[in-house]
Amino acid sequence: MNSIFDHALRAALIARIQTLDETRIAQWGKMNVYQMVRHCNLWEGWIQGTPPRAYRQELLGRVFGKMALRRLTRDDQPFGRNIPTSKAFQVTDTSGDLAAEKRRWIAALEAYDRYSNPGFIHDFFGRMTQEEIGQLAYKHTDHHLRQFGA
Numbered sequence: 001m002n003s004i005f006d007h008a009l010r011a012a013l014i015a016r017i018q019t020l021d022e023t024r025i026a027q028w029g030k031m032n033v034y035q036m037v038r039h040c041n042l043w044e045g046w047i048q049g050t051p052p053r054a055y056r057q058e059l060l061g062r063v064f065g066k067m068a069l070r071r072l073t074r075d076d077q078p079f080g081r082n083i084p085t086s087k088a089f090q091v092t093d094t095s096g097d098l099a100a101e102k103r104r105w106i107a108a109l110e111a112y113d114r115y116s117n118p119g120f121i122h123d124f125f126g127r128m129t130q131e132e133i134g135q136l137a138y139k140h141t142d143h144h145l146r147q148f149g150a
Helices: 008-016 034-050 058-071 096-115 130-147
Strands: none
Touching: 008 096, 008 130, 034 096, 034 130, 058 130, 096 130
């Protein structure tokens, strides 16, 4: 299974991030490239617990979360298009320093070498193993890079 904890796969993702620039147009969805990179930085902070935060699982996730997580992590099938995102990760600013956001995203991916966030609870999936987190983080990153043809 593809995982963000695999150094070679992570290096390949970073190489794809480095190809992003302001000329990239989304193949699906409503975000521009800056919003997507900023969204991914917010999401990475949540997964990695930077800054530290309290986590809790939503009620709907308590009912369906584990079943959905098993379906999501059973193979290397990429995420589908136009998956809704939590409001916490929606970016309304349409422009900013793309180069700085890319550097932050790359640093966040490199931080998986030292990943430790034992208190992480996904708002829908609930508590996850490190293996499941690695698969989810890989798929999330790959999804957004594919969204912009990278």
